[in-house]
Amino acid sequence: MVRRKLISTSIALCFVVLSVTGVLSFFFNYDFRVAAVHTIFGFLFLLGALFHIRNNWSGLKNYLVSKGPKGSFVLVGILFLLVLGMSFFNFGPISELMEFGTKMRANQSREIEKDEFILVDFGRDLPNRLEIELIAGQHYWHPQMAIWLEDVDGNFISSLYVTHATAKGTFFGGRTKENFKSFDAKKSLSQEFRRVDALPVWSHKRAEVQADGLYAPSPEHPLADAVSGETLPSSFRFLTTVADASKHVLLRLEINVAFDDNEFYSEFDFPEDEVFHSGTGQLGQPSLIYEAILDIGNRNKKYYLMELIGHGHHSGKDGFIYHNMETLTTSKEIVERVLVKIEVTSP
Structure with a gap:
């Protein structure tokens, strides 16, 4: 009896915390x-539920095999499957509820974290406003x-x-894992190198091959100033506009921090890969x-994660997504969250 009370009390406390x-x-x-x-109390709740089922198995089995009316069990089962399906496919009122929660969190972040964000405004003369909020x-780094x-x-x-060093095909050489954070103060004494392995998915997707056969922009053929900017040192809001409001589009972001090596991407790995070990190429973990998928024409859906x-x-040899x-270890902690907001103004 004491054990039953202990399990029931534990389940009740876990339920409150959850x-x-x-x-x-x-x-x-x-x-x-x-x-x-x-998460922890979710696992504890599951463990307590298993003990509860074991302690009360006889009674539960009687409920299931009793010869009484089955209608209530069927109704509960149908409602359970209905809610599960609507939640999984983000359908109907579930979709509206989640949209409401996303909007609440977005507004709350604007009020509390406003001073912590860098504002990058690339607004153009196009009808539909796109805002990307990245929390570092x-x-x-x-x-x-x-x-x-x-x-x-x-x-x-x-x-x-696209950040300037990649967009213009230049990266100041001389950085190492030890001096990377202090190197900018004396970078004028260094040479410049291309970062061909920093953002390989984006550079290959552009499909613009340079004279040396590589895809990353070169100093001779840099990306236009209209889409390139400084490296952003903290959380930011990026504002721009898009033209087409009639179809779905795929929004992608590729990000890479230098010298974040781990046991899988270190000076001892990929010994035959010259780009990875060339100094500027020793970026450690690959880009993320x-x-x-944005439904720009859907005025009822504004927020996307x-x-x-x-x-x-890891060294930019191809444009595949692995x-x-x-x-990957610490690289998965470069970004905490990326929220996208769309405001459709075109007819």
């Missing part, structure tokens, strides 16, 4: 502590970055923003790829 952290996660921005508490994670659009078939449409879908080649994330 309810509170669930509500906090819905209405407020992501917080590691809230997420950790919610623990290992965000002056990354190389590209943001671009593709159609749903994967065909490149246009670049929206985030994406979101970009998802981490994979990484680029979905195996097991070798």
Whole structure:
């Protein structure tokens, strides 16, 4: 009897904690502590539920095999499957509820974190406003970055923003893992190199081959100033506009931080890969790829979360997206969240 009371009390306490952290996660921005508490107590709740089922198996079995009316069980089963399906496919009122929560978190972040964001306004004379809000994670440090659009078939449409060092084909040599954070003060004494392996997915997707056979922009053929900008040192909001409001488009973001090596991407790995070990190419972990499919013509859907879908080649040899994330460690903490907002103004 004491054991039954202990298990029931534990389940009730876990339920309270899960309810509170669930509500906090819905209405407020992501917080590691809230997420950790919610996850741990979720596992404890599951463990307690298993003990509860074992202790009450006889009674539960009688409920299931009793000869009484089955209508209530069938109704509960149908409602359960209905809610599960609507949640999984983001359909109907579930979609509206999640959209409401996303909007609440977005507005809350604007009020609380306003002074912590860099504003990058690349607004052009196009009808539909696109806002990308990136919250920097623990290992965000002056990354190389590209943001671009593709159609749903994967065909490149246009670049929206590319950091200067990659866009212009220059990167100051002489940096090492030890002096990387202090090197900018004396970079005028160094040479310049191309970062051919920083953003390989974006550079290959553009399909513009340089004279040396590489895809990254070169100093002789740099990217236009209209889509290139400074390396952003902290969280930012990027504002731009897009033209076509009649179809779905694929928004992608590629990001890479230098010298974040780990046990899989270090000075001892890929000994035959000259680009990876060439100094400027020793970037450590490869670039990360985030994406979101935008339904620009849907006026009822304004907010999208970009998802981490994979990484680029560690030395930029190809433009494939590799979905195996097991070798990545700190690089997955470069970005905490990327939220996209669309305001459609065209007819």
